[in-house]
Amino acid sequence: MTKADIVNEISKNTGIDKLTVLQTVESFMDVVKNSLANNENVYLRGFGSFIVKERAQKTARNISKETTIIIPAHNIPAFKPAKTFVSVVKK
Numbered sequence: 001m002t003k004a005d006i007v008n009e010i011s012k013n014t015g016i017d018k019l020t021v022l023q024t025v026e027s028f029m030d031v032v033k034n035s036l037a038n039n040e041n042v043y044l045r046g047f048g049s050f051i052v053k054e055r056a057q058k059t060a061r062n063i064s065k066e067t068t069i070i071i072p073a074h075n076i077p078a079f080k081p082a083k084t085f086v087s088v089v090k091k
Contacts, residue, residue: 036077048081 011018035042042050057073
C-alpha cells in the first residue's frame with residue numbers, strides 16, 4: 001500500500017477531500033521524522049512506537065581493499081508494534 005492508497009482509503013472512509021487528507025498524512029510524517037531527529041520517541045497507543053535505536057561503534061572490513069574500517073556509533077529509526085497490532089496481524 002502506498003501513501004496515495006492510504007490517502008484514498010482515508011478520504012473514502014471519512015468523506016474528507018483528498019488534498020486535506022494528504023496534507024494531514026504528510027504533516028504527521030514530518031512530525032514523526034522531526035521528533036526522531038531530536039531523539040524523541042513517538043508512542044501511538046494501540047498501534048506502536050517509533051523509536052530511536054543506538055548502534056554501537058563497530059569494526060568492519062572492506063573486502064575489496066583488504067582494509068579494516070571503524071563504523072562510528074550512530075542512531076537509526078525503528079518501529080516497534082503494539083501487542084494488539086501484532087495480534088491482529090498474526091490472525
